[in-house]
Amino acid sequence: MEFHAVLLEGLFFTSPEGDLQVQTETGENIPVRDRLVPLVGQHIQLAVHHVPSGGIDLAAWGWGSCQWKPADCPAGHHKKPGFLFSFAGNGVLEQDPWRLGSTHIRFSMMPGHYGRLAAATIPDIESMKDEMAAMDPDVLGVKISELHEMVRKLSEGKVK
Numbered sequence: 001m002e003f004h005a006v007l008l009e010g011l012f013f014t015s016p017e018g019d020l021q022v023q024t025e026t027g028e029n030i031p032v033r034d035r036l037v038p039l040v041g042q043h044i045q046l047a048v049h050h051v052p053s054g055g056i057d058l059a060a061w062g063w064g065s066c067q068w069k070p071a072d073c074p075a076g077h078h079k080k081p082g083f084l085f086s087f088a089g090n091g092v093l094e095q096d097p098w099r100l101g102s103t104h105i106r107f108s109m110m111p112g113h114y115g116r117l118a119a120a121t122i123p124d125i126e127s128m129k130d131e132m133a134a135m136d137p138d139v140l141g142v143k144i145s146e147l148h149e150m151v152r153k154l155s156e157g158k159v160k
Contacts, residue, residue, distance in 0.1 A: 005120040012110035046119040049086035053114035085109040
């Protein structure tokens, strides 16, 4: 299993085609779908949240993350200006609609807001154990006889 990670930060917006994108500080527009599709079907940890762009401004909507003022904001900043959206979870990533297992990822809260999206695959420990068991111990740099001897000494309390 390969490790994959995604980190996007900037102004989230919906393109004319309806795709969620992030405009980075360098001005690059990155489609969220392009970064997440390689993770579909994998067990991942994901977080997405509003991030004030120029530091916290308690008087600004979303403490500076919201760009909707004075219009109605999809995250509700016109009603609760101090709200900051935050979602974190783990599970198998699915799309159409985006979700972790059965939990919907509320990307609808992100357009018109500065924010961050971070995701990473979670290693499958059982698969790693199976792969290690199938490996030649000499490839790992340890001989089985040495491991047995070390375990024996540990169980007898002879290793400090």
